[in-house]
Amino acid sequence: MSVILIDDEPQLAKxxxxxxxxxxFDVRVAGCRAEIVAEIRKPPIPDLVLLDVMLPDADGFDxxxxxxxxxxxxxxxxxxxxxKATRESVLKGLAAGADGYITKPVETDVLLQAVRTVMGLQ
Structure with a gap:
């Protein structure tokens, strides 16, 4: 299963x-707009995208x-x-089509459960 992780915090991404x-999981990482475009265009199409809301040169909602x-x-x-998981932010993401929301600091067990759930790997 292929995952693209989009986050500008190198330590967290690593x-x-x-x-x-x-x-x-097979994981590809992107941290800026140019890397995001390159990774999303590169085959194979990912099975999941983990997307940071706040990036230095891009808006996660966009x-x-x-x-x-x-x-x-x-x-x-x-x-x-x-x-920043404000109610407004969560609603905005879900309205834009997000399948889930995870707050930082990321708890690995929560992340893994969310990934398995949205990918239908229960």
């Missing part, structure tokens, strides 16, 4: 990618809307990652 690889409007990506599950 930790989560190692954890998910240990759990059997990226989510672009994913949802792309014919090849529109059905790929997206879980939003955020340090």
């Amino acid at each position: 930790f989560l990618s190692h954890y998910l690889r240990f759990e059997g 990226i989510l809307l672009r994913i949802r409007s792309h014919p090849a990506l529109k059905d790929v599950p997206v879980i939003m990652l955020t340090a």
Whole structure:
């Protein structure tokens, strides 16, 4: 199962990618707009996107809307990652098509359960 992890915090991205690889997932990481575009265009199409809401040169909600409007990506599950899980932020993400929301600091057991749930791996 292929996952694209989009997060600009190198230590967190490294930790989560190692954890998910240990759990059997194939993980690609992107931290800025150029990397996001490159990874999303690169085959294979991901089975899941983990998307940080706040990126230095991109808005996570905008990226989510672009994913949802792309014919090849529109059905790929997206879980939003955020340090600021306000009610408004969660509602905005869900309204834009997010399949889940995880707050930082990320608890690995919560992440793994969310990933398995949205990917239908229960």
